Amino acid sequence: MAFIIRLELSSRHFWMLIAATVHNNTSTTQYSHDSPPRHSTCAVGRRPGRTGRGSLATPGGGRENKGALPSRHTCRPEPRRPHSSNLISETITHANYLPGVVGSSTHFCSIILNLLLLAMAPGVPNPAKMALRGEVSARIAALTADEKKRQSEIIFNKVIKHSWYKSSSRIALYMSTDQEVDTMALIDHVKARGAAAFVPQYAGGHMKMLRVQSGDEEQMELTRHGIAQHAPTAVREDAFDHGGLDLIIAPGLAFTRSGKRLGHGGGYYDKYLAKVRAGSVATKVIALAFTCQVVEDLPVDENDQTIDEVISADL
Ligand SMILES: Nc1nc2c(c(=O)[nH]1)N(C=O)[C@@H](CNc1ccc(C(=O)N[C@@H](CCC(=O)O)C(=O)O)cc1)CN2
Numbered sequence: 001m002a003f004i005i006r007l008e009l010s011s012r013h014f015w016m017l018i019a020a021t022v023h024n025n026t027s028t029t030q031y032s033h034d035s036p037p038r039h040s041t042c043a044v045g046r047r048p049g050r051t052g053r054g055s056l057a058t059p060g061g062g063r064e065n066k067g068a069l070p071s072r073h074t075c076r077p078e079p080r081r082p083h084s085s086n087l088i089s090e091t092i093t094h095a096n097y098l099p100g101v102v103g104s105s106t107h108f109c110s111i112i113l114n115l116l117l118l119a120m121a122p123g124v125p126n127p128a129k130m131a132l133r134g135e136v137s138a139r140i141a142a143l144t145a146d147e148k149k150r151q152s153e154i155i156f157n158k159v160i161k162h163s164w165y166k167s168s169s170r171i172a173l174y175m176s177t178d179q180e181v182d183t184m185a186l187i188d189h190v191k192a193r194g195a196a197a198f199v200p201q202y203a204g205g206h207m208k209m210l211r212v213q214s215g216d217e218e219q220m221e222l223t224r225h226g227i228a229q230h231a232p233t234a235v236r237e238d239a240f241d242h243g244g245l246d247l248i249i250a251p252g253l254a255f256t257r258s259g260k261r262l263g264h265g266g267g268y269y270d271k272y273l274a275k276v277r278a279g280s281v282a283t284k285v286i287a288l289a290f291t292c293q294v295v296e297d298l299p300v301d302e303n304d305q306t307i308d309e310v311i312s313a314d315l
């Protein structure tokens with residue numbers, strides 16, 4: 001019976017079932033499988049200033065936006081794949097609809113079958129990564145704004161004292177969302193030091209690092225993931241074309257002390273770091289993490305790039 005159901009499902013649903021299995025068996029998150037996923041909303045528009053920050057999708061499927069965003073509307077269901085964090089909540093929903101499949105003794109065969117399908121479905125999200133993204137996103141969502149501010153300030157002070165930071169004159173950072181270590185003070189610090197600050201501009205699977213000029217942050221537009229970035233029409237120095245980068249301060253969802261990194265599932269940093277490292281410049285990479293983002297171990301694949309150091313309030 002389970003097999004027949006599976007034949008009727010797409011490969012994405014196979015992964016959802018695996019993720020549900022992984023999640024049900026190993027997760028310690030506070031999601032209630034009885035609770036329906038939260039309503040999905042998204043932020044669009046221009047960044048209103050430094051206090052109104054966007055956010056990446058949350059595990060409940062919603063895009064929490066604690067900052068005052070200029071506009072907010074309910075997203076209609078998109079025909080394309082949802083953000084990986086949304087997939088987690090969808091997974092749980094599907095698990096509820098198919099209790100006989102997820103909860104039955106066919107688990108073992110199901111997992112073997114799904115693993116075989118992994119090889120046949122390149123580019124389909126890895127269920128172990130999806131499960132960890134859901135767990136860590138929930139932990140971050142549970143942090144208060146004051147706690148995130150407290151940790152971000154400690155991290156800021158560690159970064160500005162770091163020897164790699166002090167010796168770098170071309171530094172890539174990221175425009176932080178409410179679910180990430182705040183980088184706004186750091187971007188200001190880089191510019192005040194007279195160093196060049198760059199931030200990501202991503203679209204269609206490709207990411208550039210563009211230089212931040214005075215006042216840019218207030219002009220930036222929010223992507224559908226709630227990330228502020230230069231408009232497509234902005235003409236700014238591309239870090240890659242003009243001398244590279246000495247230091248990349250990277251975002252992510254989960255990290256290990258040994259340098260493994262899990263991002264939001266776009267593959268943007270993995271590709272960018274691979275390109276940077278293929279060149280001759282010895283660019284250092286530091287990731288910034290809330291304490292709850294540092295894990296003992298995390299799943300990696302052949303494309304995943306390591307980071308040189310993770311800085312948290314505790315590490
Ligand atoms: N502040 C900040 N800026 C950042 C990043 C970040 O993590 N933080 N990024 C770090 O990389 C890049 C953008 N991150 C993205 C991550 C995922 C998707 C994305 O397309 N997600 C798919 C689902 C992916 C999947 O599940 O396979 C989607 O929404 O449909 C887009 C951008 C560049 N800028």
Ligand SMILES: Nc1ncnc2c1ncn2[C@@H]1O[C@H](COP(=O)(O)OP(=O)(O)OP(=O)(O)O)[C@@H](O)[C@H]1O
Binds near residue numbers: 263264303
């Ligand atoms: N160098 C690369 N070349 C081609 N595809 C890649 C490369 N790096 C990653 N990818 C692909 O991108 C997709 C997302 O990868 P992954 O889930 O590891 O992203 P992530 O590290 O979580 O995201 P990000 O780097 O944007 O924070 C996967 O399908 C992966 O195979």
